[in-house]
Structure formats: C-alpha cells, structure tokens
Amino acid sequence: MPQDSSLSTTREEVISLLDQLVRIESVTPWLISTGSGEAKIAMFMGQWLTKEGLEVTLEEVSPGRPNMLARLKGSGSGPTLCINAHSDTVGYENWADVALSPWVDGDRMYGLGVVDDKAGCAAAMLALRDLARSGVALNGDVLLACVIDEESTSTGSEHLAKHHTMDAAIIIEPSVMPVVVTEHQGFGWIEITVFGKASHGCAPEEGIDAIVHMAEVITRLDELSESTWAAHPDARNGATVFHTSTIKGGTDFATYPSRAVLGIEIGTQPGESLANRVKDIEKIFAEITIKRPNFRAEIEIKLERDPFMGTGREPLLAALNSATQEVLGTDILDRGWNAWTDAAILQASGVPTVLIGPKGGNLHSPNEWVEIDSVVEIVEVLKSTIVNFLK
Ligand SMILES: [Zn+2]
Incomplete structure (x- = not known):
C-alpha cells in the first residue's frame, strides 16, 4: 500500500468523479428504448484512465455498446484479477428533473445510478489511478471491466467472460463493508399462457373463460409462495423470490377470452435450477385440471439465470480479509443475498468471484443515494486487496 497520503483518494475526488459519471446518461437501451447506452x-x-497511464480498450459487445477495459500491468507472470462494475443504469422517468444533476447533502450524494453502479466504476478507477501513480510492484495484472447491460440481460459480463482470461474477480455492486457476498439466488422470467375458448358472451355452454382460469393459477402461485417458497428460504440467501410482473388477456367486452398470458419473476436457491420451479407450477396445473377438466395451459421460460455459488475463492477472500482488517480494523462478513448479479456469470465461467460494494439506498427509484465515505473505503479496500492478491 502506498504510504504517501498524496497517493490516497479523497472524499472530494470521489464527489468530483461521481458527479461527472452521473451526468453522463447511460440508461440501458434494451430495457428502456429511449436509453442512450x-x-x-x-x-x-477510457480517456480518464488513459491519462493516468493505463492501457485502455473499448470492446464493442453490440453496436454502439462497448465494455470499457483498463489494464494495470504487473511485472511477472502472476494471476489476473478482474474488478467488475457496470456502466449502465435503469430509467429515471419518475425524477427526470434532477436524476442527472447529482447533489451532495451531508454524508450522501444523490443521483441516477450513483450507487448502482457508478460508485463502483468510480471506486475502481480511483483505486487503479492510485496504484498506477504509486508504482507499486504487482506480479500479475489488474483488469478493470466497466461492463454494459447489467440492468438488462448481462451481455457485457457474458462477453467479458467469453473473451478474457481471469483468475479471480471482484464485482462491485451496492452492499456494505465488511460484507462480502459469496452466494446468491438465481432467477427466471416465466410466461404462463392459459388457453380458453372464444364464444359469444351469451353462449356460456360454448365458451371457456381463460381469464377466470388464470385467476386460479395466480391464486395458487401466491399460496405456494407463502406456504413453501417464502416459508422455506435458504438461510443465507433469503426467501425465494416470487412476484407476478405482467398480465394480458381477452379481446373485447362481448367475448369469452380465449387466452390469458401472465409473466412472473421467480427465484432459485443454490443447488436448484428453474426446472424446480417449473415442476412446482406444473403441479398447480395438475391440481386445477382435477377441478376444471377443460383447463389448458403452458409454460415458456423467457430467461434463466443460475444461482451464484462455487469454489476456489479462498485466496481472494484471504486477500480481502487482510485488506478489510487494514482499512476497517475488522474481519469480513461472508454473506448470501436474494438478489441476482453478474457474479453468477463470472463464477459459472470458472472464475472465482466475490462481491463487495459501497453503502447506498433508493436503488432503481427517485433520490438514489450513496454514502460518500463508503466509496472512499471501497477504494482503499480494493487497493489493499489488489496488492495482497498480486504481491
Ligand atoms: Zn447494479
């Protein structure tokens, strides 16, 4: 670690860099069609890091949407440690007047994406800058990846995992030190279609009401969520996620609806896959069919993301623990989560991965904030972890 205090990041530097990052709109365009990307x-x-002497590449993942990669070269043939944060944000229509004009109030800074995940990008940039300026000898490389599309379908981290060799990775997302996340739920987006039979509103003997049948599906899903999924959470990763998302059905007031379509988001615990949830839903269908013989439905998986779990993190956790002791005077707290992150993608590709992050709130909603000092802490923890891991 650099002992010279001029090589440390200050609170003012965090505010200044975060202010510039938040002002650049980077709404994820596949989720929000008006987003700039x-x-x-x-x-x-890239320009900021190039000025600090880092090797920078913008790697296009899809047209006009590049991952920003910066490499701090080590002197030997040691491992490559990746620091990963995402550069995209969700939309901001509920606070459009101020979302891109960040402000500071006391300990906090407010703005769109300020903690999710621009503070992650800023912390990693400042950590690499400090290390580059200090001239500290590292035996392996640090690869900073500010990836696209995390708020949508994670194509940025998928591209990174496919095209680059890494020996370990630290994901930065909103959290709170000394928590280190080593496990979390997976999730899926499932579409359920219930088929009825269209008929004149005055011919009930001919029609099958798809919406009434769908109502029964929803009621039973909700009951199953209460009785089974939420009641038997993984001790580390919380109650299994379940909520309905979208619903469509029917054509007009005068006709029996022939179709109803429901979108749901649903979680999976470590050791499970979406096939477990599909089985649960098929069981509901079978139960409804006993009561309503003309019930007909099908399930389509729209997106499946595996849980985050794995092995091989011990050297990285040891480096992080020494860093946390040095910076915060305490050991790390090894935890699970109920939310999904890109950590699952990197770990599944064989790269031992953990997640840390700065403290904040109001994620994906108005007045998103970050605690400024917690970003300074992350910078210092990152620098110390990098030196410990690559010495
Ligand atoms: Zn995020």
Whole structure:
C-alpha cells in the first residue's frame, strides 16, 4: 500500500468523479428504448484512465455498446484479477428533473445510478489511478471491466467472460463493508399462457373463460409462495423470490377470452435450477385440471439465470480479509443475498468471484443515494486487496 497520503483518494475526488459519471446518461437501451447506452460513459472513463497511464480498450459487445477495459500491468507472470462494475443504469422517468444533476447533502450524494453502479466504476478507477501513480510492484495484472447491460440481460459480463482470461474477480455492486457476498439466488422470467375458448358472451355452454382460469393459477402461485417458497428460504440467501410482473388477456367486452398470458419473476436457491420451479407450477396445473377438466395451459421460460455459488475463492477472500482488517480494523462478513448479479456469470465461467460494494439506498427509484465515505473505503479496500492478491 502506498504510504504517501498524496497517493490516497479523497472524499472530494470521489464527489468530483461521481458527479461527472452521473451526468453522463447511460440508461440501458434494451430495457428502456429511449436509453442512450454506454458508449459516451465508456469513452469518458477510457480517456480518464488513459491519462493516468493505463492501457485502455473499448470492446464493442453490440453496436454502439462497448465494455470499457483498463489494464494495470504487473511485472511477472502472476494471476489476473478482474474488478467488475457496470456502466449502465435503469430509467429515471419518475425524477427526470434532477436524476442527472447529482447533489451532495451531508454524508450522501444523490443521483441516477450513483450507487448502482457508478460508485463502483468510480471506486475502481480511483483505486487503479492510485496504484498506477504509486508504482507499486504487482506480479500479475489488474483488469478493470466497466461492463454494459447489467440492468438488462448481462451481455457485457457474458462477453467479458467469453473473451478474457481471469483468475479471480471482484464485482462491485451496492452492499456494505465488511460484507462480502459469496452466494446468491438465481432467477427466471416465466410466461404462463392459459388457453380458453372464444364464444359469444351469451353462449356460456360454448365458451371457456381463460381469464377466470388464470385467476386460479395466480391464486395458487401466491399460496405456494407463502406456504413453501417464502416459508422455506435458504438461510443465507433469503426467501425465494416470487412476484407476478405482467398480465394480458381477452379481446373485447362481448367475448369469452380465449387466452390469458401472465409473466412472473421467480427465484432459485443454490443447488436448484428453474426446472424446480417449473415442476412446482406444473403441479398447480395438475391440481386445477382435477377441478376444471377443460383447463389448458403452458409454460415458456423467457430467461434463466443460475444461482451464484462455487469454489476456489479462498485466496481472494484471504486477500480481502487482510485488506478489510487494514482499512476497517475488522474481519469480513461472508454473506448470501436474494438478489441476482453478474457474479453468477463470472463464477459459472470458472472464475472465482466475490462481491463487495459501497453503502447506498433508493436503488432503481427517485433520490438514489450513496454514502460518500463508503466509496472512499471501497477504494482503499480494493487497493489493499489488489496488492495482497498480486504481491
Ligand atoms: Zn447494479
């Protein structure tokens, strides 16, 4: 670790860099069609790091949407440690007047994406800057990846895992030190279609009401969530996620609806896959069919993301623990989560991965905030972890 205090990041530097990052709109365009995407912010971060002497590449994942990669070269043939944060944000229509004009109030800074995940990008940039300026000898490389599309379908981290060799990775997402996340739920987006039979509103003997049948599916899903999924959570990862998301059905007031379509988001615990949840839903269908013989439905998986779990993290956790002791005077707290992150993608590709992050709130909603000092802490923890891991 650099002992010279001029090589440490200050609170003012965090505020200044975060202010610039938040002002660059980088709304994820596949989720929000008016979003600008990540090109402009990738260019800004790349230029900032190039000025600090880092080797920078903008790697296009899809047209106009690059991952920003910066490498701090080590001197030997040691491992490559990846620091991963995402450069995209969700939309901001509920607070459009101020979302892109960050402000500081006391210990906190407010703005769109300020903690999710621009503080992660800023902390990693400042950590690499400090290390580059200090000239500290590392035997392996640090690869900073500010990836696209995390708020949508995670194509940025998928591209990174496919095209780069890494020996370990630290994901930065909103959390709170000294928590280190080593496990979390997976999830799926499932579409359930219930088929009825269209008929004139005055011919009940001919019609089958798809919406009434769907109502029964929803009621039973909700009951199963209460009795089984929520009641038997994984001790580390919380109650299994379940909520309905979208619903469509029917054509007009005068006709029996021939179709009803429900979208749900549903979680999976470590050791499970979405096939477990599909089986649960098929059981509901079978029960409804006993009562309503003309019930007909099908399930389509729209997206499946595996839980985050795995092995091989011991050297990284040891490096992080020494860093946390040095910076915060305490050991790390090894925890699970109920939310999904790109950590699952990197770990599944064989890269031992853990997650840490700064403290904040109001994620994906108005007045998103980050605790400024917690970003300074992450910078210091990252620097110390990198030195410990690559010495
Ligand atoms: Zn995030």
